[in-house]
Amino acid sequence: xxxxxxxxxxxxxxxxxxxPAPKHIAIIMDGNGRWAKQRGLPRVTGxxxxxxxxxxxxxxxxxxxxxxxxxxxxxxxxxxRPAAEVSALFxxxxxxxxxxxxxxxxxxxxxxxxxxxxxxxxxxLQALERTIERTSTNTGMNLVLAINYSxxxxxxDAVRLVCEEVxxxxxxxxxxxxxxxxxxxxxxxxxxxxxLIRTSGEMRLSNFLLWQLSYTELYVTPKCWPDFGRExxxxxxxxxxxxxxxxxxx
Ligand code: FPP
Numbered sequence: 001x002x003x004x005x006x007x008x009x010x011x012x013x014x015x016x017x018x019x020p021a022p023k024h025i026a027i028i029m030d031g032n033g034r035w036a037k038q039r040g041l042p043r044v045t046g047x048x049x050x051x052x053x054x055x056x057x058x059x060x061x062x063x064x065x066x067x068x069x070x071x072x073x074x075x076x077x078x079x080x081r082p083a084a085e086v087s088a089l090f091x092x093x094x095x096x097x098x099x100x101x102x103x104x105x106x107x108x109x110x111x112x113x114x115x116x117x118x119x120x121x122x123x124x125l126q127a128l129e130r131t132i133e134r135t136s137t138n139t140g141m142n143l144v145l146a147i148n149y150s151x152x153x154x155x156x157d158a159v160r161l162v163c164e165e166v167x168x169x170x171x172x173x174x175x176x177x178x179x180x181x182x183x184x185x186x187x188x189x190x191x192x193x194x195x196l197i198r199t200s201g202e203m204r205l206s207n208f209l210l211w212q213l214s215y216t217e218l219y220v221t222p223k224c225w226p227d228f229g230r231e232x233x234x235x236x237x238x239x240x241x242x243x244x245x246x247x248x249x250x
Contacts, residue, residue, distance in 0.1 A: 017064070017234075019241045022194035024068040025061060026216070028208055029054065031200025031224030038224075044088040049226035051096050055103075060230045062107050062141045064237070068190045070144040072208050076116065076153050090124040093147070097131045104131070108140030114186035115149030116157075142190060149186075151210030158184035187212055195240045197233075199225040217243045 029050055036046030054071060061069045074089060097111075104111055111131050120128070128147070161184040165171040171180060182188060192212040196205075201222040205213060219236045221228065 017237060017241065021061075021064040021066050021237055022240055023066070024070070024191050024193045024195075025066050026070040026072075026193035026196045026209055026213070027057070028072045028196070028198040028202075028206060029225040029228075030198060030202055030206075032226060034200060035224035035226045043085055044092075046224075046226060047085075047089060047092055051092055053226050053228050054096070055100065056229055057233055058100075058109070058141075058143055059103075059107075060233050062109060066141055068142040068144060068193075070114075070146060070187075070190075070193065070209070072146045072149065072206075074115075074147045074149070075207060076148055076150040077207070087121075090121050093124050093145075094127045097127045101131055101134060104135050104143070105138070108138045109135065110138040110140065110142050111135045112142050112144045112189075113147055114144060114154070115147045116153060117148065119148050144187075144190070146208070150207040151205070152207055154186050155181075155211060157186075182211075185211060192216060195219060195236065197221070197228075197236050199223055199228050215245070215247050217245065 032046035032050040033043045034046075035049065036043050039045075058069060073093065078089070079086060103109075113128055113132060117125060117128065128145075158181055162171065162176065162180060165180075166173060166176075187209070192214070193209065193216045196209075196213055196216045196218050198218070198220045201220060203220060209216075217240055219239055221232060221236070223232060
């Protein structure tokens with residue numbers, strides 16, 4: 001857990017990396033349910049331990065100089081889960097936001113959120129907006145929670161805004177470029193992720209950041225999310241440092 005009310009050292013530990021950390025890390029925090037099942041525990045306990053892992057990984061990312069950490073907390077498809085699990089997840093979100101505010105402030109972390117946020121339960125939305133507001137002048141790492149998010153929904157929302165620009169005469173279809181779409185994405189304020197980490201071994205994107213992951217390096221570990229800790233993050237970053245990124249060039 002991130003120590004309350006203490007500042008983290010914003011320097012990469014020299015013994016860990018010779019190279020700078022990725023500017024933006026995205027994470028699909030998968031496997032909470034399996035982690036719980038393997039232990040004969042309720043799924044919700046898996047999510048609670050997943051929240052602990054998020055605290056630890058946020059702390060470590062901040063410590064090694066990551067500029068932006070985006071985590072997939074709830075997808076637009078997750079509403080299909082049993083109502084009790086959905087309710088527990090939003091309760092956990094509210095608890096997380098309240099418990100972590102002092103740490104976010106002490107460590108200059110700015111909380112952001114992406115997704116169709118207006119559809120969240122009202123108390124969760126209020127807690128989210130309050131924490132976003134309270135951290136809005138922080139200038140360190142961005143912690144971006146993807147909540148009621150999917151890449152397809154984001155693209156649909158962006159295209160709607162482009163259509164409005166065309167309809168009101170501000171954009172001609174023949175002038176439309178990638179940048180015209182990109183400026184309407186939820187993520188318009190941040191660079192695309194350099195590294196995507198997915199836990200629990202599944203080899204898919206699950207509708208996460210479909211546009212933004214075009215040239216992102218992928219790292220999949222069999223570990224379930226609640227077991228993913230500091231050393232696992234270091235290993236993912238070391239693996240990232242071994243990659244040769246060509247962005248379609250030679
Ligand atoms: C995927 O595991 C995880 C989720 C759908 C929710 C992620 C939520 C957390 C990590 C809790 C903490 C987050 C916040 C923001 C407080 P799964 O349930 O799909 O696992 P399974 O595939 O093994 O069933």
